[in-house]
Amino acid sequence: MRTTLLLLVLCASTARAQVTPARLLDAEKEPGNWLTYSGNYKSWRFSPLDRITRENVHQLRLKWVHQMRNPQVETTPLVVDGVMYLTEPPNDVAALDAETGRVFWRYRRSLPTDLRACCGKVNRGLAMQGETLFMGTLDAHLVALDARTGDVAWDVEVADYRKGYAITGAPLSVKNQIVTGIAGGEYGIRGFLDAYDAETGERKWRFYTVPAPGEHGNDTWEGDSWKTGGAPTWVTGSYDPELNLIVWGTGNPSPDWNGDDREGDNLYSDSAIALDADTGELKWHFQFVPHDVHDWDAVQVPVLVDGDWEGRPRRLVYWAHRGGFYYVLDRTTGQFLFGTPFANVTWASGLDENGHPIRNPGIDPTEEGVALWPGVQGATNWYSPSYSPETGLFYLTAWENKGLYRKDDTEYNAGDLFLGGGIEIELPEEPGYGAVRALDPKTGRKVWDFELVGKPWSGVLSTASRLVFAGSHEGYFYALDGESGKELWRVYLGGSDLGSLGGAAMATSPITYLAGGRQLVSMASGHALFTFELAEP
Amino acid sequence: MLILLFLSLQTNPHTSADDVEAGKRVYRVHCASCHGADGRGGRGPDLASGELYHGATDADLYRNIEDGIPGTEMPASWLVPKRLWQVVAFVRSLSGTEAPSSIRGDVSRGQDLFRGKGGCLQCHRVGREGGFAGPDLSTVGSRRSPEHLKASIVTPEEEISLDYRIATVSLSNGGVATTGYVRNEDRHYLLLLDLEGKLRTFEKSGLQKVEKDRRSMMQSYEGVFDDADLEDLVAYLASLRKTRTH
Numbered sequence: 001m002r003t004t005l006l007l008l009v010l011c012a013s014t015a016r017a018q019v020t021p022a023r024l025l026d027a028e029k030e031p032g033n034w035l036t037y038s039g040n041y042k043s044w045r046f047s048p049l050d051r052i053t054r055e056n057v058h059q060l061r062l063k064w065v066h067q068m069r070n071p072q073v074e075t076t077p078l079v080v081d082g083v084m085y086l087t088e089p090p091n092d093v094a095a096l097d098a099e100t101g102r103v104f105w106r107y108r109r110s111l112p113t114d115l116r117a118c119c120g121k122v123n124r125g126l127a128m129q130g131e132t133l134f135m136g137t138l139d140a141h142l143v144a145l146d147a148r149t150g151d152v153a154w155d156v157e158v159a160d161y162r163k164g165y166a167i168t169g170a171p172l173s174v175k176n177q178i179v180t181g182i183a184g185g186e187y188g189i190r191g192f193l194d195a196y197d198a199e200t201g202e203r204k205w206r207f208y209t210v211p212a213p214g215e216h217g218n219d220t221w222e223g224d225s226w227k228t229g230g231a232p233t234w235v236t237g238s239y240d241p242e243l244n245l246i247v248w249g250t251g252n253p254s255p256d257w258n259g260d261d262r263e264g265d266n267l268y269s270d271s272a273i274a275l276d277a278d279t280g281e282l283k284w285h286f287q288f289v290p291h292d293v294h295d296w297d298a299v300q301v302p303v304l305v306d307g308d309w310e311g312r313p314r315r316l317v318y319w320a321h322r323g324g325f326y327y328v329l330d331r332t333t334g335q336f337l338f339g340t341p342f343a344n345v346t347w348a349s350g351l352d353e354n355g356h357p358i359r360n361p362g363i364d365p366t367e368e369g370v371a372l373w374p375g376v377q378g379a380t381n382w383y384s385p386s387y388s389p390e391t392g393l394f395y396l397t398a399w400e401n402k403g404l405y406r407k408d409d410t411e412y413n414a415g416d417l418f419l420g421g422g423i424e425i426e427l428p429e430e431p432g433y434g435a436v437r438a439l440d441p442k443t444g445r446k447v448w449d450f451e452l453v454g455k456p457w458s459g460v461l462s463t464a465s466r467l468v469f470a471g472s473h474e475g476y477f478y479a480l481d482g483e484s485g486k487e488l489w490r491v492y493l494g495g496s497d498l499g500s501l502g503g504a505a506m507a508t509s510p511i512t513y514l515a516g517g518r519q520l521v522s523m524a525s526g527h528a529l530f531t532f533e534l535a536e537p
Numbered sequence: 538m539l540i541l542l543f544l545s546l547q548t549n550p551h552t553s554a555d556d557v558e559a560g561k562r563v564y565r566v567h568c569a570s571c572h573g574a575d576g577r578g579g580r581g582p583d584l585a586s587g588e589l590y591h592g593a594t595d596a597d598l599y600r601n602i603e604d605g606i607p608g609t610e611m612p613a614s615w616l617v618p619k620r621l622w623q624v625v626a627f628v629r630s631l632s633g634t635e636a637p638s639s640i641r642g643d644v645s646r647g648q649d650l651f652r653g654k655g656g657c658l659q660c661h662r663v664g665r666e667g668g669f670a671g672p673d674l675s676t677v678g679s680r681r682s683p684e685h686l687k688a689s690i691v692t693p694e695e696e697i698s699l700d701y702r703i704a705t706v707s708l709s710n711g712g713v714a715t716t717g718y719v720r721n722e723d724r725h726y727l728l729l730l731d732l733e734g735k736l737r738t739f740e741k742s743g744l745q746k747v748e749k750d751r752r753s754m755m756q757s758y759e760g761v762f763d764d765a766d767l768e769d770l771v772a773y774l775a776s777l778r779k780t781r782t783h
Contacts, residue, residue, distance in 0.1 A: 118615070186615075367566050408566045409559070416617035422567050428699055453723050474723035490725075 019080060019128045021175050025241055032514030034079040037125050037170040038384060039511070041239040042304040045386040047512045050465040051519040052534060057467060057479045057489045059535040063520060064101030066094070066529040072507050073524035076125040076170065076384075078133075079513040084522075085128065085147065086529065087170075090121035091137045093145060098515035101531060105150040112139055116164045116415060118186040124236070124382075124508075125170030127178055129198045134178045136167025142180055142196055154201035158182065163414045164189050169234045172246070174277050177204055179246060181233030185297065188228030188254040188418035193237075193246070193273070195280060205280030209233060209250045209268045216282075217267035220290075225262035228412050230254030231269035235299040235382045240315070240331060245274045245283060247304065247317060247331065251297035255410045257365045258293065258420025265290035270298045272319060274334060284334030288321045289357060293364050294347070294405055295376050295423075296323040303387045303394065304331060305441070318441045320385055320396050322378030325351060326444040340444035342437070343379035343398050347372045365407035365421050375403020375432075376423040377455070384459030384509040387441065390466050391482045394441040397456035397470060401432035436460065436470045436478070438485060448485030450478070459509025461521075469521060471506035477523045477530070491532070493525035549595040549629070551622035560627030563620050571610070576631040578682030580696070581610070585631040590679050590779055598625045609680075639683050640772045642765075647773025650766055655758065663777060669734055671755060672698055676779035686774045687767055693755040703754060704729060706739050707746040715739075719749070 019035060027033070027040040031048040038045050052060070068088040077086035084098040091109040096102060115121065115138050127134045132153055133145045139161040144153040158180065159165035164187020171180040177195040185191070191209035196202065210229035211217040218226055230253045237248030253262060253269035268282075270289040275282055288298045303318040315331035324345035328338040336355030348357035363372055373379075377399060385396040403425055410420035426432070434452040439445065454473030461469040466482040471493075479489040493506065510523040522531045551560075565574070571581030578584070591597065591606050599621050605613035616624065651657045660671035667673075677686065688695060704727060705716040717729030717737065727739045727747060732754075741747070762770065 369570075406566050409562060411619075413617065413619070416619075417615055418617075419615055422615065451724065472724070476723070476725075 018130050024173060033081065034511045034513045036172065037076050037236040038301055043238040043301045044303060045384045045461050045509060046388050047463045049463055049512055049519050052467065053465040054467060054481055054488055056534055060489055060532045061535045063531045063533040066096060066101050068527050071505060071527050072120055072122055074122045074124045074507050075524065076509055076511060077522060078126055078128055080128060082515055085126055085133055087123040087125055087135055089123060091123055093133065093135055093150065095150065098513065107145055107150040109137060115139060116161060116187055117166050118417060122168050124168060127171035127173040129173040132198065134171045136169065136171055136180045138166045140165040140167055144201060156201040158194060170236045172236050172239065174239050174246060181248065183232050183234035185230040185232040185251040185254055186256060186417055186419055188230060188412050189232060190227060190229060191231035191233055191250060193233045193248055193275065207275050207280040207282060211267065220264040220267040222261060222263040228254055228418060229266060235301060238302045238304050239277065240304055243332060244277045246277050247272060247274050247302040249298040249300050249302060251299050252292055252295045255418045255420030256295040257405055258407050258410050259291055270296060272298060272302060272317065272329060286329050286334045286336060289323055296378060299382050301384050303385060305387060309337060318387060318394050320380050322381055324374050324379035326439060327355060342439055342444060344373045344400050365405035367407060369404040369406045371402055371404050373402045374399060375401045375425055377425055383457060386460040386462040388462035388482055390464055393438045393447055393482065395438050395460040395462055395468055397458065397460060398435045398437045399432060399455040401455060402427055402430045434473060436480060450480055450485045457507045461510040461512060463512060469510040471523055475505060475525065493530055547596055549622050549625050551619060552626045556623045556626045557630045560623035563616065563624050564627050567614055573682065579685050582680050583682055584628050587632045595625050598628060640775050642768030642772030644772045644776045647769035650770050651773055670732060672701065674774060674777055676777060678775040678777040679779045683771050683775050686771045690767060690770060691757060691759045693753040693757060697751065697753050703750060703752065705748045706744050709743055709745045
């Protein structure tokens with residue numbers, strides 16, 4: 001009898017370790033795990049866990065630390081049935097016991113020495129399906145690893161890294177496919193979004209984010225400029241299973257700061273795109289910044305919410321864009337519903353009825369430089385926002401900052417930077433500030449601000465107990481009251497100024513999960529991942 | 538290693554007149570704000586003097602422009618190899634074009650003014666002598682143009698180095714206000730080097746007031762020094778140069 005029971009338990013746990021498409025669809029029903037980059041397909045980075053509360057959060061204490069070889073850690077770990085899987089810079093993977101932090105295995109990838117990773121040798125995480133983990137690499141491969149051993153199941157080239165292609169974002173597991181974006185907007189790549197068969201690594205579809213002649217939108221590119229048009233897809237998108245739509249953000253057109261040779265709107269750069277998950281066919285798009293010359297990527301995580309809009313239920317997308325405006329889009333059609341600045345913006349006076357920016361004069365980069373709010377790192381950037389159904393608020397980390405944009409001549413050479421200018425990220429005379437910010441997603445109104453001196457480079461997690469967790473460039477990890485923004489707990493994890501490009505040591509977004517029956521919270525800073533638990537269970 | 542060797546042996550493959558002209562355009566956008574439109578320096582060193590303190594080979598210049606120079610204000614750039622070489626070619630073309638020196642003063646008299654009437658060592662260091670309340674001037678002649686040096690004496694508030702931003706804090710429980718140079722600041726703490734040379738940490742929650750102002754702790758010496766004095770002082774400061782490191 002006992003043997004039978006044991007066998008049953010073993011079988012159950014084996015079956016359990018399979019991350020099936022059905023489990024991913026119902027990720028909310030297993031709050032003890034963290035199954036996708038943003039926690040679930042809606043990308044709320046919200047956890048239904050409520051054991052850590054506003055009342056007891058002050059008891060949080062260190063449980064374990066996982067050290068890595070290099071900064072800058074931008075990964076969001078996955079947690080599946082007691083095992084944590086995470087990427088380590090540049091392209092290593094580790095499997096740990098989520099309760100103790102002890103390592104089961106490590107995969108170390110050997111990378112070429114001539115990588116083109118303009119902006120840091122970083123990786124933001126994994127996708128999982130069945131017993132397999134998936135990672136995109138800096139040399140633009142997609143690698144499948146056996147989650148039990150770290151052995152390579154397959155390894156396919158997505159694009160030629162010598163031409164400036166790289167993968168830094170976490171893939172998304174949808175049905176039996178692995179969807180991956182691509183980076184390289186500073187190298188004049190031609191951007192795309194790809195889907196691969198999870199079993200075999202065979203490519204199922206590719207959607208080019210820059211259309212070729214004969215395809216819709218090619219006439220928004222001057223001459224042959226589409227061939228080097230950029231529009232990368234380097235941050236993980238979202239999935240709506242009912243509409244069977246993948247919603248994803250695209251980055252800047254190339255070259256970044258000189259648009260003279262790419263006259264036109266430059267579709268589908270700086271856009272939200274919605275693709276049929278089975279075919280990769282474009283269903284709709286919304287371009288935040290037509291003909292961008294400031295590097296204001298739309299590489300934010302699309303937050304999918306079903307809510308009332310003007311008295312009627314509607315499928316929505318919430319989006320706080322790098323250029324400083326917050327948008328609400330209709331998820332079925334891509335129709336612009338609403339938009340308003342969420343930070344100081346001097347480049348546009350507002351949005352027109354179609355959601356297009358009403359540009360102010362004199363904002364294009366010049367040789368001498370043009371100073372604008374926001375600066376090139378944006379009013380926000382790739383790090384995750386969070387939506388809490390408990391408070392009904394949309395949380396993000398914001399930069400109030402001014403930067404200088406310079407224009408330069410440019411010439412395309414495959415594999416070389418293709419920028420068309422230069423930037424000054426922070427102006428000493430006007431240092432600006434950072435904030436963890438709560439918006440009313442229906443109106444874009446700021447509900448509260450938790451001000452920081454330094455600019456955050458990390459995202460936000462919210463939980464069912466109305467807590468918000470966020471990191472700061474200053475090296476603090478905070479728990480805030482999701483309703484008021486009041487600080488409830490903080491710990492100094494140190495290490496500011498360790499990052500590349502003046503970036504932050506704390507450059508990821510927190511997660512929470514269950515291990516050993518307890519709610520844990522993990523956040524990376526510097527070279528390490530720190531995990532916290534309540535002192536009193 | 539092979540690449541390093543290759544680079545160190547490599548000479549500039551882009552040296553035509555067109556390359557120099559292209560390099561000048563890149564220079565205007567990326568370099569002129571510190572090194573001056575004509576390359577004769579400003580906030581950054583003179584590139585036309587022929588003295589390049591961080592290596593004078595083409596490969597040194599290339600590396601310094603590409604990666605920046607650690608420990609200095611020279612940042613890395615995002616230029617592609619061809620453009621880097623073109624800037625190197627332009628910088629080379631400046632060498633030897635230096636206009637007759639604008640320094641006419643007497644170095645020795647300038648040194649006397651610096652140590653005597655000016656009392657500059659109270660705040661500034663030169664070599665092993667001097668105070669800590671202002672920037673170390675031991676090698677300032679390598680970093681700043683004569684015009685910039687003069688402006689720093691006459692209108693010191695025009696450009697305040699990030700390390701010399703001032704804050705004055707008053708504690709909630711009274712006591713004497715403390716003024717110092719901001720060494721670090723976050724949401725919770727302000728770290729100062731106070732004017733007595735102590736490193737101090739203030740918890741912001743215990744402060745009644747934090748005043749940050751953009752003034753310089755250095756007074757203007759306009760009127761203290763006449764034009765001849767200023768020329769001598771600038772001549773002395775310009776003579777404070779470092780020897781080449783490599």
